[in-house]
Amino acid sequence: MSPPRTLLDRLWAAHEIVQHADGKSLLWVDRHLVHEGSHHAFSKLKARRAKLAEPDLTFAVVDHYAPTRRQNRIADPQIARMIETLRSNAEEYDIRLFDLDDPEQGIVHVIGPEQGLTLPGLLVNCGDSHTSTHGAFGALAFGIGATEVAHVLATQTIWQTKPASMRIQVEGSLGPGVSAKDIALNWIAQLGSGGAKGHAIEYAGSVIRNLSMEGRMTLCNLSIEGGARMGMIAPDETTASYLKGRVFAPQGSAWDAAVEAWAELRSDHDAEFDTDFRIDGAEIAPTVTWGISPDQALPVTATIPDPASQVNGKAQTVRDALDYMGLSAGRPIEGTPVDQVFVGSCTNGRIEDLRAAAAVLAGRKAKVPGLVSPGSTLVKARAEQEGLDQIFIEAGLDWVASGCSMCVGMNGDLVPPGKRCASSTNRNFRGRQGPGARTHLMSPAMVAAAAVTGTITDVRPLLKGRAA
Amino acid sequence: MAGWTEHTGYAVALPLQNVDTDQLIPARFMSNPRSEGYGRFLLHDLRRDTEGIEHPDFPLNRHQNASVLVTGQNFGCGSSREAAVYALVDAGIQAVIAPSFGDIFAGNAANNGLLPAQVSEKTAAKLIDALGSTSSQIHLQLETGRIDLEELNFAFDLEPSWRTKLINGWDDIDLTLQHLPDIARHKERQIRDHSWAWPKAGQGQ
Numbered sequence A: 001m002s003p004p005r006t007l008l009d010r011l012w013a014a015h016e017i018v019q020h021a022d023g024k025s026l027l028w029v030d031r032h033l034v035h036e037g038s039h040h041a042f043s044k045l046k047a048r049r050a051k052l053a054e055p056d057l058t059f060a061v062v063d064h065y066a067p068t069r070r071q072n073r074i075a076d077p078q079i080a081r082m083i084e085t086l087r088s089n090a091e092e093y094d095i096r097l098f099d100l101d102d103p104e105q106g107i108v109h110v111i112g113p114e115q116g117l118t119l120p121g122l123l124v125n126c127g128d129s130h131t132s133t134h135g136a137f138g139a140l141a142f143g144i145g146a147t148e149v150a151h152v153l154a155t156q157t158i159w160q161t162k163p164a165s166m167r168i169q170v171e172g173s174l175g176p177g178v179s180a181k182d183i184a185l186n187w188i189a190q191l192g193s194g195g196a197k198g199h200a201i202e203y204a205g206s207v208i209r210n211l212s213m214e215g216r217m218t219l220c221n222l223s224i225e226g227g228a229r230m231g232m233i234a235p236d237e238t239t240a241s242y243l244k245g246r247v248f249a250p251q252g253s254a255w256d257a258a259v260e261a262w263a264e265l266r267s268d269h270d271a272e273f274d275t276d277f278r279i280d281g282a283e284i285a286p287t288v289t290w291g292i293s294p295d296q297a298l299p300v301t302a303t304i305p306d307p308a309s310q311v312n313g314k315a316q317t318v319r320d321a322l323d324y325m326g327l328s329a330g331r332p333i334e335g336t337p338v339d340q341v342f343v344g345s346c347t348n349g350r351i352e353d354l355r356a357a358a359a360v361l362a363g364r365k366a367k368v369p370g371l372v373s374p375g376s377t378l379v380k381a382r383a384e385q386e387g388l389d390q391i392f393i394e395a396g397l398d399w400v401a402s403g404c405s406m407c408v409g410m411n412g413d414l415v416p417p418g419k420r421c422a423s424s425t426n427r428n429f430r431g432r433q434g435p436g437a438r439t440h441l442m443s444p445a446m447v448a449a450a451a452v453t454g455t456i457t458d459v460r461p462l463l464k465g466r467a468a
Numbered sequence B: 001m002a003g004w005t006e007h008t009g010y011a012v013a014l015p016l017q018n019v020d021t022d023q024l025i026p027a028r029f030m031s032n033p034r035s036e037g038y039g040r041f042l043l044h045d046l047r048r049d050t051e052g053i054e055h056p057d058f059p060l061n062r063h064q065n066a067s068v069l070v071t072g073q074n075f076g077c078g079s080s081r082e083a084a085v086y087a088l089v090d091a092g093i094q095a096v097i098a099p100s101f102g103d104i105f106a107g108n109a110a111n112n113g114l115l116p117a118q119v120s121e122k123t124a125a126k127l128i129d130a131l132g133s134t135s136s137q138i139h140l141q142l143e144t145g146r147i148d149l150e151e152l153n154f155a156f157d158l159e160p161s162w163r164t165k166l167i168n169g170w171d172d173i174d175l176t177l178q179h180l181p182d183i184a185r186h187k188e189r190q191i192r193d194h195s196w197a198w199p200k201a202g203q204g205q
């Protein structure tokens, strides 16, 4: 009998072409997604006069620099040049490009699954750390740097050391107003931003099984913020029904063969993980970050930490964070005034996220300005069909086109210096949303609650009597 | 990329934890072509005030000739941007010594001749202490994995494949091209056994 195997073992074995004496494996890449930031890699390819190995497995999208007000000409020549460079590379190498005016354009980690490019059992690479998102389908998905992007372009393979395995089991059920974002911020706060370093996380347990694909993607997306190389969830019915009929998904007998193959993609019940971690779903509260690292997160009902009561030399780290964030130790985090809000990004810019935010905002006014940028142009169209755009607009928020937008500010959607933003994104690093910007990460529903009151607010009372 | 086996230079301490790649190079600089050099963007917003004036006591401003950084845990966490490594390399940094690194960052570093030297928390603390706000001569050896800083002598950890790569200055693509037949075989097997894994499988496009 063969020893019990994890999902990671199975995915790894299926992609391993050779193993080197130093422990690195050469892996076959099934999907390679590129964006404007991949320009360094294309330059490397050109410098070598190398060919693109597999144009049919390579897909390009304009997202990081995508203007969210499409009607205007791009004023910044640097931004225009980034987009132009991707266009000319896509044309030169014959790559399918999801361009700005494409009805299927969107953030790379939103459209991969939406288009059915991401499938269980595949290896997905992209020069972006949140590639871990695609692991929600039971894929081996991880972000790579520019030199590696050039390598994949040239060979359709990647050298990797197999990560250690980690299982995070979430059992029980989630309380009202608690979502995948809160699960992620909860475990990252417990284990630290380097807590899962060198690991591939498999999320399991009843709470995970009950999550929609959107929720699973949010969770896998944030794996990297806890230091993990990737996140993954074994595919099931939910996975298959999400994918069926998608543009690039298999059809007919190919679909049947796929579904049969996917049934094998799971960890054996007696498989051992290098690290195991359990969370009780009922103990997770709506969670917000207070500092400048995603692990500096707290239940919204908690108080801001005091540097004086920190151990392990953390006092200075907490002091620096509070200083940057302009917060006082010992005060409740709830009630902290915000200057603006943002709903969007590859973490929480999907239809379910917009619905959750709209459920809070319906019939209410936002006290502060804000931006809602759907994760893809299809998500935008869907939201408009459902009338969600009207809810946001009537609340006083700006409803704009899809792109990375204020998650990273590359397109010029920035939070001004010293301003505080309640944001559905993934990184609260210093200056992430603009120089001097102060970011509080939270779920889309919590962002909506912050919009309604103009302060960081527990969303739960605002959901009373509403379908969330 | 040229290989190297040892380095003598000046080390400075950057006593911060979780220095993420957004700090190493803020996103707004990443649309510049590499040919213009990325060194001036390194830690841009930590080194300078909002007017662009350098803080005189920021370690790298005090010691402009430093080529080795000693810093806290989880250095280079966050985004996969290789530009963070370009900023370090173009600013003349040859090695970063820390208790831990962001995984993607460390791989990017090894691909660009930058040594991510991993030491224990204790060693990092000792080195940071010894350096204080000064800079001192440091000697690093890749083969033996040793660090000499004045009378202190420590070992560092490095993935074997990264060590080889740093020493040889190898490019992975050259290595991989030797495996072309293996890659072709793998692809054929995939097409035979898992044709569903190709985009639009069964759609007869």
Ligand code: SF4
Pocket: A063, A064, A107, A108, A109, A128, A130, A345, A346, A347, A403, A404, A405, A407, A408, A426
């Ligand atoms: S939305 Fe943010 S995290 Fe996601 S791909 Fe874009 S920049 Fe990266």
